[in-house]
Amino acid sequence: MPNPPQRRAAALAVTAVLLTSWVSGCSGDSKGEDLTAQKLNWKACPAPSEAEGGGSAPSPLPGGTEWQCATLKVPLDWSRPKGDTIGLALIRAKAGGPGKRIGSLVFNFGGPGGSGVTTLPAFGQDYATLRTRYDLVSFDPRGVGRSAGVKCENDQQLDRFFQQDGTPDDAAEQQELLRNTRTFNAACEKNSGKVLPHVRTTDAARDMDLMRQVLGDDKLHYFGISYGTELGGVYAHLFPKNVGRAVFDGVVDPTQNLEQSSLGQAKGFQLALDNFAEDCTSKAEGCPIGDTPQDVKDRIAKLLKDLEAKPIPGVFPRQLTQTAATSGIAQSLYSKDFWQYLTEGLQQAYDGDGKVLMLLSDSLNGRSENGQYSNITPANISINCADDKPRYTADYVQSKVPEFRAASPLFGDYLAWGMVSCTDWAVPGAAEHPDVSAPGAAPILVVGNTGDPATPYEGARAMVNALGKGVGVELTYKGQGHGAYDSKNKCVQGAVNAYLLQGTVPSAGTVCS
Numbered sequence: 001m002p003n004p005p006q007r008r009a010a011a012l013a014v015t016a017v018l019l020t021s022w023v024s025g026c027s028g029d030s031k032g033e034d035l036t037a038q039k040l041n042w043k044a045c046p047a048p049s050e051a052e053g054g055g056s057a058p059s060p061l062p063g064g065t066e067w068q069c070a071t072l073k074v075p076l077d078w079s080r081p082k083g084d085t086i087g088l089a090l091i092r093a094k095a096g097g098p099g100k101r102i103g104s105l106v107f108n109f110g111g112p113g114g115s116g117v118t119t120l121p122a123f124g125q126d127y128a129t130l131r132t133r134y135d136l137v138s139f140d141p142r143g144v145g146r147s148a149g150v151k152c153e154n155d156q157q158l159d160r161f162f163q164q165d166g167t168p169d170d171a172a173e174q175q176e177l178l179r180n181t182r183t184f185n186a187a188c189e190k191n192s193g194k195v196l197p198h199v200r201t202t203d204a205a206r207d208m209d210l211m212r213q214v215l216g217d218d219k220l221h222y223f224g225i226s227y228g229t230e231l232g233g234v235y236a237h238l239f240p241k242n243v244g245r246a247v248f249d250g251v252v253d254p255t256q257n258l259e260q261s262s263l264g265q266a267k268g269f270q271l272a273l274d275n276f277a278e279d280c281t282s283k284a285e286g287c288p289i290g291d292t293p294q295d296v297k298d299r300i301a302k303l304l305k306d307l308e309a310k311p312i313p314g315v316f317p318r319q320l321t322q323t324a325a326t327s328g329i330a331q332s333l334y335s336k337d338f339w340q341y342l343t344e345g346l347q348q349a350y351d352g353d354g355k356v357l358m359l360l361s362d363s364l365n366g367r368s369e370n371g372q373y374s375n376i377t378p379a380n381i382s383i384n385c386a387d388d389k390p391r392y393t394a395d396y397v398q399s400k401v402p403e404f405r406a407a408s409p410l411f412g413d414y415l416a417w418g419m420v421s422c423t424d425w426a427v428p429g430a431a432e433h434p435d436v437s438a439p440g441a442a443p444i445l446v447v448g449n450t451g452d453p454a455t456p457y458e459g460a461r462a463m464v465n466a467l468g469k470g471v472g473v474e475l476t477y478k479g480q481g482h483g484a485y486d487s488k489n490k491c492v493q494g495a496v497n498a499y500l501l502q503g504t505v506p507s508a509g510t511v512c513s
Helices: 009-015 116-127 155-163 171-192 201-215 227-238 258-281 293-309 322-332 336-350 355-365 376-387 394-407 412-422 458-467 490-502
Strands: 068-075 085-093 103-108 134-139 220-225 243-249 444-451 472-480 510-512
Touching: 068 201, 085 116, 085 201, 103 116, 103 201, 103 227, 116 134, 134 201, 155 171, 155 322, 155 355, 171 376, 171 394, 171 412, 201 220, 201 227, 201 376, 220 227, 227 243, 227 444, 227 458, 243 490, 258 293, 258 336, 258 394, 258 412, 258 444, 293 322, 293 336, 322 336, 322 355, 336 355, 376 412, 394 412, 444 458, 444 490, 458 472, 472 490, 490 510
Parallel strands: 103 134, 103 220, 220 243, 243 444, 444 472, 472 510
Antiparallel strands: 068 085, 085 134
């Protein structure tokens, strides 16, 4: 887990079954074109590219509605709007009724780096009620998947990258981690240097406003999850008068810099692990991985220590290392639905079989069963490094490890050392944190989950305050996992659906449990 598992809601689409670069292209032949006048050529969707995660073309929705795909031209450099363009991959399922069509509902599922073109069909039926009055639309943001996707290292190099020791214990291990990080970052610059300066969240927000216009909508109706809440907040800041009905779910704290966000994630994942251990040991049939919550956590800690000294067989021919096991545990905490896999994976690991934990780790890192990687990690690092101004030295991180370790004995070291990911990045970061102030915007429903590991609950209140008076409306879900709507909680879904479909804003401070 060399970089923090930041805001990766999109990776859940792969885990649900547990187990490029310029395809849309840069073109110089559209210089001077009015991009708002372009017509989208919707047609049957192809199978996802390797950068999008591979697999088969999306199946029709129940009832027969087909998914359609198109490519939207956007400026490579928004400071030169009539210069070179790149193509953004889009997907949609048209509104099915009953009821009058409102427009398009644009989704971003997070990451940053997740492919909306593959994630929306994976979860499409979850939004069947919303499709009665909206076209469901998502996209690969710039730098992601088929939208000028960032390329760094090849599959074999990524296998080694994700197996490296992410928690250096001495100066030699620190230097190795820094050397591997520099090598990865240099590969990104070599293979994708043209796009790296143009993958900031502000660029993606401007793309969404062009998308809104080309889709024919007066306002942007939006559903942002995880990092998608940050993207939505930046959009609202840049285009407050263009905000339609918007929902933020699994909310990023927009007031935090990278260090504060990573420390918050350490606390969030530790809380989720505590809740997992409590749940397991509270079952009437008993917990197969520990007698008490502390026993569960102590056994996990011992497993990880043992793996540092001696990895066990994972997915042949790879070994389950301490890093891979920690990544697998983190991935399983994104959803309570995956706790059963964590229990199974730990049981097997204690018996010397690391396959399940490695499959969970592969899901987090975007690795398919055939050994190919999506570009979620290159895109994640590229977007974060373009956005985040701070650059951290090894000495500084080392000084912070005790604070991170106190926040989470299990995840603290990994999340602290993940802060060096941008240290030698080719492009300077834009800001300490995003600006999401949006005076004059329509109400935005902000949904926080008290048990969220990746975007801790406190981020929802911070987002409401940062959006400004009269904009953010907070709704609390007392639950587990990352996000709230896909928990299937009827209270949460009822409030979200009522706002998006009827424009009914829930009372601020509404609590669902």
